[in-house]
Amino acid sequence: MTPSNPPGLSSSQPASDQWPLWEVFTQAKDGAPHEHAGSVHAPDAEIALQNARDTYARRGEAVSIWVVPSSAIVASSPEDAGPFFDPGNDKPYRHPQFYKIPRVGKEL
Numbered sequence: 018m019t020p021s022n023p024p025g026l027s028s029s030q031p032a033s034d035q036w037p038l039w040e041v042f043t044q045a046k047d048g049a050p051h052e053h054a055g056s057v058h059a060p061d062a063e064i065a066l067q068n069a070r071d072t073y074a075r076r077g078e079a080v081s082i083w084v085v086p087s088s089a090i091v092a093s094s095p096e097d098a099g100p101f102f103d104p105g106n107d108k109p110y111r112h113p114q115f116y117k118i119p120r121v122g123k124e125l
Contacts, residue, residue, distance in 0.1 A: 037086060039065035043073050044081035051083055059084075 036058040042051040054073040059065035065084040074082060093101050 036060050037088070039069070039084045040087050040090060041069040041073055042083040042085070043079040045078060047080060051081065056087065
């Protein structure tokens with residue numbers, strides 16, 4: 018029996034004998050947004066979808082499943098939070114309190 022991660026190799030780094038990691042997103046009901054459900058290992062997208070179905074939708078709670086290679090996900094880093102999100106703070110017109118909502122009569 019071989020360990021899933023040899024010594025010195027973190028879980029985010031695939032071992033040479035390990036299939037690629039896929040992130041799984043499920044949709045609970047029609048119209049609901051997809052939410053991250055977890056991860057699966059698989060050699061390709063079709064097997065990843067089947068593994069995700071067997072793992073995260075076996076009780077029929079999902080109506081749609083997305084699988085995405087973990088290597089394809091790009092994210093901002095916590096260290097860059099200030100510079101990355103600051104440009105939106107100087108645009109107050111993007112905040113809803115600066116818009117006037119017309120009063121509506123009983124005709125609706």
